[in-house]
Amino acid sequence: xxxxxxxxxxxxxxxxxxxxxxxxxxxxxxxxxxxxxxxxxxxxxxxxxxxxxxxxxxxxxxxxxxxxxxxxxxxxxxxxxxxxxxxxxxxxxxxxxxxxxxxxxxxxxxxxxxxxxxxxxxxxxxxxxxxxxxxxxxxxxxxxxxxxxxx
Amino acid sequence: xxxxxxxxxxxxxxxxxxxxxxxxxxxxxxxxxxxxxxxxxxxxxxxxxxxxxxxxxxxxxxxxxxxxxxxxxxxxxxxxxxxxxxxxxxxxxxxxxxxxxxxxxxxxxxxxxxxxxxxxxxxxxxxxxxxxxxxxxxxxxxxxxxxx
Numbered sequence: 676x677x678x679x680x681x682x683x684x685x686x687x688x689x690x691x692x693x694x695x696x697x698x699x700x701x702x703x704x705x706x707x708x709x710x711x712x713x714x715x716x717x718x719x720x721x722x723x724x725x726x727x728x729x730x731x732x733x734x735x736x737x738x739x740x741x742x743x744x745x746x747x748x749x750x751x752x753x754x755x756x757x758x759x760x761x762x763x764x765x766x767x768x769x770x771x772x773x774x775x776x777x778x779x780x781x782x783x784x785x786x787x788x789x790x791x792x793x794x795x796x797x798x799x800x801x802x803x804x805x806x807x808x809x810x811x812x813x814x815x816x817x818x819x820x821x822x823x824x825x826x
Numbered sequence: 827x828x829x830x831x832x833x834x835x836x837x838x839x840x841x842x843x844x845x846x847x848x849x850x851x852x853x854x855x856x857x858x859x860x861x862x863x864x865x866x867x868x869x870x871x872x873x874x875x876x877x878x879x880x881x882x883x884x885x886x887x888x889x890x891x892x893x894x895x896x897x898x899x900x901x902x903x904x905x906x907x908x909x910x911x912x913x914x915x916x917x918x919x920x921x922x923x924x925x926x927x928x929x930x931x932x933x934x935x936x937x938x939x940x941x942x943x944x945x946x947x948x949x950x951x952x953x954x955x956x957x958x959x960x961x962x963x964x965x966x967x968x969x970x971x972x973x974x
Contacts, residue, residue, distance in 0.1 A: 708932075708933050708936065708937075711926075711929045711930075711932075711933065712930075712933065714926070715926045715929065715930065718922060718926065719926070722919060722922070726915070726919070726963075726967060726970070727963065727966055727967075730970060731966065731967060731969075731970025731971075732906055732907055732912065732915060732967070732970050732971060733907055733970050733971070733973075735903055735906070735907075736899070736900050736903060737892060737896035737899045737900050737903075738896075740889070740892050740899070741892065744892070757886065760882055761882060761886070764875070764878065764879035764882055765879075767875050767876075767879065768876070768879055771872070771876065792883070796883065796886045796887075799886065799887075799890055800886050800889075800890065802893075803889065803890045803892065803893045806893065807892060807893055811895070811896070814895070814896050815896065815897070818896035818897065818900060819896055
């Protein structure tokens, strides 16, 4: 006759952590709050400069954007705006997918599409911000920033 | 042979216990989440969040056109200056304003010791500050769009 050892925890034994490593959901939760505070300030400034001050939305054209992106301050401003906002938005959409999509297969597809579109847009936006030429060669002088003529 | 579960085995007839009907005032209707400020702030936060997200996708792409050519950018950004899009921008700024202020409220609920107790009050503060900001922004933006 053989005996098997069965270990049964005492009913009063303390709770044991079963999952090890980084708690990604916790960091995602914290990211929404920390990035949220920065985004309130960054987007308030973005809207103030682009829609309220000066001529508002009617002033926005290539020359206006070129004038901003020629300045490293606005390059880094837009860089942080892009990364903080898009990851904040994508993480929010991830939460919504988890809330409403019950089928694991559909959820996997949507998570994949979300991750891919986020990666592509982050790469594209970053590339545009830092490889942008405010005075493109051969451009119509009437359309580009006023300071281009001095170069 | 499986035994039937019959209480203590003394009497198998079902016992009837008089349970007092809960008094109306005891039902904690006031603490129900559904239908109150907490629910509506959540609903609005979610709807505005999704709307802002999809605008952000389009906005990154339209701004990326500055890398293509001045003409391409100006044509697309011209669409933002039409009256209908001007009203759309008003709705967008309204959505961003609510999402931002309610987001700060959520942070206070989560991190401020007495935040949960004041969540209702803070929701009305959010609506009040939002209204003030929109009263300031709306005429200015409409003047830019309609050339007043």
